[in-house]
Amino acid sequence: MGPGKRCLLTAAVTVACAVTVLAAPGTAFASPTPTPTASPSASPTVPPLPPDKDLEKVREKLDDLYHDAAVATDEYNAAEEKADKQSAQIVELAKKIVEGQKRLDRLKDRAGAAARAQYRTGGLPDEAQLMLSDDPEQFLDGAGRVLQGQRATKGLIAELTRTQADLKQYAKDAAAQWDKLEANRRAKAAAKKKIKKQIAAAEELEGRLEKKEKEKLARLEQQAALKAQTAWLDTGILKEVKGEASEQDKKAVEFATNQIGKPYVWGAEGPDSYDCSGLTSQAWANAGRPIPRTSQEQWKQLKHVDVKDMRPGDLIIYFDDASHVAMYVGDGAIIHAPRPGRTVTLAGAGTMPILGVVRPDA
Incomplete structure (x- = not known):
């Protein structure tokens, strides 16, 4: 087997295995239901409380931290959505490679059968056997069969060539999708790390507040929301x-x-x-x-x-x-x-x- 065929077969087997991996539950590409808590080893940079514990500044800082977490969440979700699509494309390509390889094997079997038949007739092509025939009627009948055989042979060769080209393209496309999938896995990991860092920082900042301060902070948030809503309604938009x-x-x-x-x-x-x-x-x-x-x-x-x-x-x-x-x-x-x-x-x-x-x- 030549190096090109070996590479093609290796690619086909590799991608075919992906069907099982990607379709199995609990793989790295399954839709996550992550828990928004930081790992014990995480060490987020938590901003210090203002010297006078100005809760309005704390509220604004918390808004910033949660906003950054929301941006990172969008990045995570986008990377996950792309990864899901790429996983599905890889599965489809794997199926095409498996089917293409089966078709190629069948075509090779047909070509081998034709070669064995020629060997049994002494290696003479059909045209030569016809020319050596003494029966004119047999000659005329056989001429049509020869023409059909030539067409069949050309068709077989063309189909073999097409199938090999398809397999090469499927393998190339699958490799490209694997590269994209890996890039999105890295993007997801980076976004996940950022989300956890921002949420952990916000939670630690809130955790420094005493109970009464937390209650006051909640009231400040409600007041800020009410103020913004009132200003919006005052425009007469409704x-x-x-x-x-x-x-x-x-x-x-x-x-x-x-x-x-x-x-x-x-x-x-x-x-x-x-x-x-x-x-x-x-x-x-x-x-x-x-x-x-x-x-x-x-x-x-x-x-x-x-x-x-x-x-x-x-x-x-x-x-x-x-x-x-x-x-x-x-x-x-x-x-x-x-x-x-x-x-x-x-x-x-x-x-x-x-x-x-x-x-x-x-």
Whole structure:
């Protein structure tokens, strides 16, 4: 067997094995349900409390830490989504390689059978045997068979060539997908490390506060949210928002409403916990309209609508980097999965800086 054939066969076997690995439960590529806690060995850089324990500054710092964790969560989810697609492509390529190798083996068997038949006739080709025939009628009958045989031989050679070329291309494509998959595994690992670091820093910062300070901090958060919502409502925006929900909108809103009270877990897509885009993507999948997994891709790929034209079921994207998403449910309210330590909840649509609105069923 030549070096080229050996490489091709090795690639086919390697990728074929991937079918079993990638399809098995519990592999590195399965959708995770990670726990947002830092490992004992983690040593996040925790910002010191302000000298006077200014809780407003603590609140702002916590917002920054959880925002950075949300950005990293989007990176993690994006890498996971790509890895899932690449895993599926590798499985399909592996199947094609296995089938192609079987077809190639069958073609080789046919070619071998033809060679053995020629050997049994003394090595003379069909044309020569016909020319040596003394029977004119047999000669004429045989001429048609020779022509058919030539065509069959050419077809066999062409099919062999095509099959070999296909196998080489499948192996090349599979190798490329493995490289991409490995790159996304590294991206996931880096994002996961960053998420844990930011969450651990936030939790340690909160852990330094006494009970009364935590209660005051909670009140400050509520006041900040109320102030932002009031300012948004004071623009008179709700007087313009009169969009009516479609049937799919209603299904998505119903699903999101039923998740209220479930905990936020980064990277989670339900059914027991969610991150922000996990909630919105699953709500719309339940409504029969699959949408991108991450808030950033939802912002990029879904149709943009003006805030005044939004309706229940639309998604509101927050912050300049599109790092958070919520579902608008009407009357100036949203349902969203806020951050670690919180649960899926009802909130004011204007409590965070709005980047824009997208419509999944446009």
